[in-house]
Amino acid sequence: MNETDAFPPRSSHPADDPETASEAVATESRHDEDDRLKPEYVSAVRDAVEAGDAERARELVSPLHPADVADLIELTPADERAAVIAALGDLVGGEVLSELNDYVRDDVIEEMEPAQVAELAAELDTDDAVALIEDLEAEDQQAVLDAMEPEDRAAIESALAYPEESAGRLMQRDLVAVPQHWSVGQVIDYLREASTLTSDFWEIFVVDEGHHPIGSCQLSWVLTCPRSVSVSDVMKREQTLIPVDMDQEEVALRFQKYALISAAVVDPAGRLVGMITVDDILHIVQEEAGEDILRLSGAGDGDINEPVMDSYKARVRWLLSNLLTALLASSVIRLFEGTIEQMVALATLMPIVAGVGGNAGSQTMAVTVRALATNQITASNTWRTIFREMRVALLNGATVAVVIGIGVTLVFSNPALGGVIAAAMLTNIVTAGLAGAAIPLIFDRFDADPAVASSIFVTMITDSMGFFAFLGLATLAGLTGSG
Structure with a gap:
């Protein structure tokens, strides 16, 4: 062929x-x-x-x-x-x-x-x-x-x-708007005779003398109503108006919340200046969701077509920041050098406590950042959200603590060591839940993007707390021995 x-x-x-x-x-x-x-x-x-x-x-x-x-x-x-x-x-x-x-x-x-x-x-x-x-x-x-x-x-x-x-960058200026005193027949004649209409539309906006939108009509309504009926009698008066300076992410949230197909865009004086349609919003939803995921990882634009040097500059600064936070966590280990020297098994188990805590923090942080991005968290439910995540963390921590405690006790034949790692695991997962919920909220409170640097701080807290809780409890418990 x-x-x-x-x-x-x-x-x-x-x-x-x-x-x-x-x-x-x-x-x-x-x-x-x-x-x-x-x-x-x-x-x-x-x-x-x-x-x-x-x-x-x-x-x-x-x-x-x-x-x-x-x-x-x-x-x-x-x-x-x-x-x-x-x-x-x-x-x-x-x-x-x-x-x-x-x-x-x-x-x-x-x-x-x-x-x-x-x-x-x-x-x-x-x-x-x-x-x-x-x-x-x-x-x-x-x-x-x-x-x-x-x-x-x-x-x-x-x-x-x-x-x-x-919204001003996103909107289309080609739309169909008719005065409120027109009849359905006049609208139909206008649509048939006008040569400069936009080719794609399914909603007609109704405006007053000052060009302020006061309602809208779907094409199906116009086509099925008698010609003598006034447009103002068949139009839908409830509208979701988009301010021209509204951020596109907020526009997308309004489309999602109210299941919009299109929406009128108004200037500061309330005059109709354009419209936004759902096909434009689908692109924005995908773009904003991708941005949040990439910001959580510190990967910059994360585009495979991005120039190598641009990707390098976007990523390396977060890796260097992560290096500094890792050094802070390592300083916690140095405080307990004597305890680690007395019991080598502690060095084997430390990464488990920190790693599981880090994953728990990442889970909570991802949920919180998504909730903030979709406006699910407001001033009225912030504390309720934090307490919910703490309850989830407590249940997760208790489950993992029991499993790891029993496992370490059996492997090392040391019930005290099993109890210490179980208590440290519970402490670190609960701390991770608090950090994963609170840090994005703090960033959002100060008008900073919670997706940008939350992961670095959550990792620092879970690593440091994991090491501190495990080694501190081991020291208090007086665990000694060669391994």
Whole structure:
């Protein structure tokens, strides 16, 4: 089977004849069971480009969705991307660029002329166009804006005036708004006759004379109501309005809480200036969740396309901070050198107490950070949350303490040593529960991101307390011997 047979054009509507049906089945060879592009397909496109057969490359890629084209570019080695993009030509449009990984997109845009970027940005909704150029250097950004049509440039400049990761950056300016005194018939006529309406919408906003949103109507309501009925009589008056300067994470939480499909965005004076739709929010939810996980580990952006030096700088500072906290924990061990020398078994068991305590603290910390990120913890339930986690820690600590106590007693034939490690384990897991809940809350109380450095402090506390409790109790118990 040659390459042409392996990757025939994808058909949106397979015919009933066997030849077309077989082609439709064969197109699935581009994707694996997880809907990812197969390595052999990516290799086929790269081979066509390398052979100088741009027509063949375009034939292979043309049936793909823009998101799949973006995946193809990302899967291509960095030193080959320029050649692949040049071969694909207009198949790499604005939608493809908007789907690209941020780092890959920046590299691609750097190779383009400002006029090219401006042309591609003009194909997109305002929010996607802003995402395309907002991270450019100031000089390059201005060059792209200068190459745009005045209307498009004004819309993007207006969006760029809002803070990063705010509703103003995220919103679309193309929407449908009608006055409250219109009838349903007037709305339908307007929708049919207006030539400048946005192509994708399912909700109509109703505004007063000052352009303040006072309600909304779903398209289904408009289509099923008599023409003579007033819009104000069928609209839904309860609305979730999004302030233009609201952080995008808060916007996502509102969409989740109230199960929104779209929402009006208002300026400080309460005037309607845009709307946000759920497809934009899905991206934000994924992005914010990923950021929190990566911050917990101190891994920076955690992107496989991030430049090596950027990853190094983001990670090394947390490793150095962790080194300092580890030195503090080791200083606790030094206080009990005499006790360790008298009983070598203590050195064997110390890492168990610290390690299990660290895991317990990480569990509590992850739960707390997630609860903070989703607004589940407020001033009214903070202490209740801490006490809950303490109860969980106490139950976990008691269970693990009994198991480790019995095990050490049997292995070392030393009931006193078993009792000491059981008591130390219980103490450290309870401490870990308190630290894992309290430290993120303290960071949040002082308006610091609780996901950024909580793990380092929780690790320091659980290690130090684990060593101190175990060795301290062993000293008080007078455990001596050669092992």
